[in-house]
Amino acid sequence: MPAGPHYSPNDSKPKPVAGRPLRIALVFPPAVLPTSPPLGIASLKAWLQSVGLDASVEVRNFDLNLAYFEQAARWLDDRRLQMSLRKIDIETTARKVKAAVDFFCGKEAEAFFDLSLYDEHASIYTGFGSVLNGLFDNFARKILLDLPVPALAGGFFEDLLGPVKAFEPDLTGFSILFSQQLFFALALAKLCKGWNGPRKVSDQGPPKIAFGGATFSVMPDPGRLLASIPVPVGGGQGKVDAGRLIDYLIVGEGEKGLEALAKSLLCPNDGVPGLVHRKDGKIMTNPAQGVSDLDALPLPDFSDMPPGRYHSPTPVLPYLSSRGCPWRRCAFCTHQKTYLHYREEHAAATAARLSLLQESYGVSHFCLVDEMLRPRRLDKIAEELIRRNTRVRFSAYARPSGFSPRVLEKAHRAGLRVLMWGVESASRRVLDLMGKGTNPQEVETILHSAESAGIWNLLFVIFGFPTETKAEWLSTLDFLDSCRESIHALSRSRFILLEGSKVFLNPRRYGISRIIDRPQRDPVSIAYDYEVTEGLTVEEASVMFKESLARLSAVGRSPRFGQLREHLLLYASRPSPGAISSNPPVSE
Numbered sequence: 001m002p003a004g005p006h007y008s009p010n011d012s013k014p015k016p017v018a019g020r021p022l023r024i025a026l027v028f029p030p031a032v033l034p035t036s037p038p039l040g041i042a043s044l045k046a047w048l049q050s051v052g053l054d055a056s057v058e059v060r061n062f063d064l065n066l067a068y069f070e071q072a073a074r075w076l077d078d079r080r081l082q083m084s085l086r087k088i089d090i091e092t093t094a095r096k097v098k099a100a101v102d103f104f105c106g107k108e109a110e111a112f113f114d115l116s117l118y119d120e121h122a123s124i125y126t127g128f129g130s131v132l133n134g135l136f137d138n139f140a141r142k143i144l145l146d147l148p149v150p151a152l153a154g155g156f157f158e159d160l161l162g163p164v165k166a167f168e169p170d171l172t173g174f175s176i177l178f179s180q181q182l183f184f185a186l187a188l189a190k191l192c193k194g195w196n197g198p199r200k201v202s203d204q205g206p207p208k209i210a211f212g213g214a215t216f217s218v219m220p221d222p223g224r225l226l227a228s229i230p231v232p233v234g235g236g237q238g239k240v241d242a243g244r245l246i247d248y249l250i251v252g253e254g255e256k257g258l259e260a261l262a263k264s265l266l267c268p269n270d271g272v273p274g275l276v277h278r279k280d281g282k283i284m285t286n287p288a289q290g291v292s293d294l295d296a297l298p299l300p301d302f303s304d305m306p307p308g309r310y311h312s313p314t315p316v317l318p319y320l321s322s323r324g325c326p327w328r329r330c331a332f333c334t335h336q337k338t339y340l341h342y343r344e345e346h347a348a349a350t351a352a353r354l355s356l357l358q359e360s361y362g363v364s365h366f367c368l369v370d371e372m373l374r375p376r377r378l379d380k381i382a383e384e385l386i387r388r389n390t391r392v393r394f395s396a397y398a399r400p401s402g403f404s405p406r407v408l409e410k411a412h413r414a415g416l417r418v419l420m421w422g423v424e425s426a427s428r429r430v431l432d433l434m435g436k437g438t439n440p441q442e443v444e445t446i447l448h449s450a451e452s453a454g455i456w457n458l459l460f461v462i463f464g465f466p467t468e469t470k471a472e473w474l475s476t477l478d479f480l481d482s483c484r485e486s487i488h489a490l491s492r493s494r495f496i497l498l499e500g501s502k503v504f505l506n507p508r509r510y511g512i513s514r515i516i517d518r519p520q521r522d523p524v525s526i527a528y529d530y531e532v533t534e535g536l537t538v539e540e541a542s543v544m545f546k547e548s549l550a551r552l553s554a555v556g557r558s559p560r561f562g563q564l565r566e567h568l569l570l571y572a573s574r575p576s577p578g579a580i581s582s583n584p585p586v587s588e
């Protein structure tokens, strides 16, 4: 029986091939620049292997995002794929892209630290990513809509999927972190199922498909993915019945949901936490469940994704030491909805696991991808790293409040090299309205203390928060100028109104008179347009943002570091020539 739009837990179970375990493929789909391995599927694989399913389940991870970039670079090199970047012809584009990918794969490790060379290659690399993704996202949409695509494009997707098909999974789970992965994942799911022809993955029929990941967790209504969804393409719009492609949609943290799903495939039961499904014509969502004791989590398993293949000359691994946000008050934010309540590992466990990852994979650089690290927690983690004499370098996200010079100096001794701060604005009124709980004077002091301690600062700044005036906007630009010496990287954006945020739920408090739906929204987008009664209008903010770009691009060491954060960590970890450090270099 084919997968139906009306899933009920007892329908259409995949039948594992007799004599072998249930095979689960976990896929990270294109398209984000592959500078480090994806943490989500590494954590899920480790969890499934730790929960007593033993020999009855075989799990393998497939980073099809990395494979997509590797394949595109190969195809570009042998001219099967022809594309040109802005103002560059096809031949030169192919040559420059190859040079940039080699550069980031570490073939010229010393040259990586030549900032002007770095900027040149990073500009080609990010440009390559944008053009490639635009091209193949369009092909993915056409595949979904059964519109014609060039034979080479079809072949590209088939080749990409080859290793997954060869594994002959019974269940293929797509982990979707960013909205731009959606149409790639749906197209790959469609090809997995073999709906474009008579292909069968095994004589057991097409594999079942599960979707999950942070993108769905922040959607107020993820069930809309199980219906007919709009697929904008080439100025028009088609529809695809995504419910026929997605057999299981799981929201919330994935471990418990995927474990229950695997168990239910081996032995039917109804209780899959976070499962979104239809029942009696209605979309229902089972309550999500998270792992309450983070210390009990197994070490993420990167064994299917060798860190050395990623586009950083020295590998960097992501690590999550807490889940959720302990602050949860920022009015523009929906990140805190990705996880259930806030939990954290003991600092000793974090230090021990970074050590273990270092031993297991020979990697010494880590991005802590926690929503934010509080000063006390950073202090404790630093304490443990120093006590264990763990020689690592790491970056972390933080809210610029309460960090003393003592904590920052100690964190630097423990290997902290980059702090990524949610600064957002330099206007006290705007910060108060945002609920940020910070003030510009303290932010300036903290940035300066971090810089003095040897830590590089990356700042996130949001322009055009509702009610923001021109004078407040300019005060943020002035602040960035005045702190220039302490700012090593900048990630600037315009305010986006997200469904589920405090601003969305209480628009009048933020001077918003009307919320407007977007006619051509992607199905997982939660962004809305709006009109304001106070401050800059949306149009004025748009003009001002364009006018501010030249000034903003001059802030920080490289305009690319805001996006390529693993590279920023490598730069920040490099001892300055002639520096005497109490913190010995890590092996690379």
Ligand code: SF4
Residues within 6 Å of the ligand: 325, 326, 327, 328, 329, 330, 333, 334, 335, 336, 371, 372, 399, 422
């Ligand atoms: S912006 Fe950061 S600190 Fe603020 S609520 Fe979101 S995750 Fe928490």
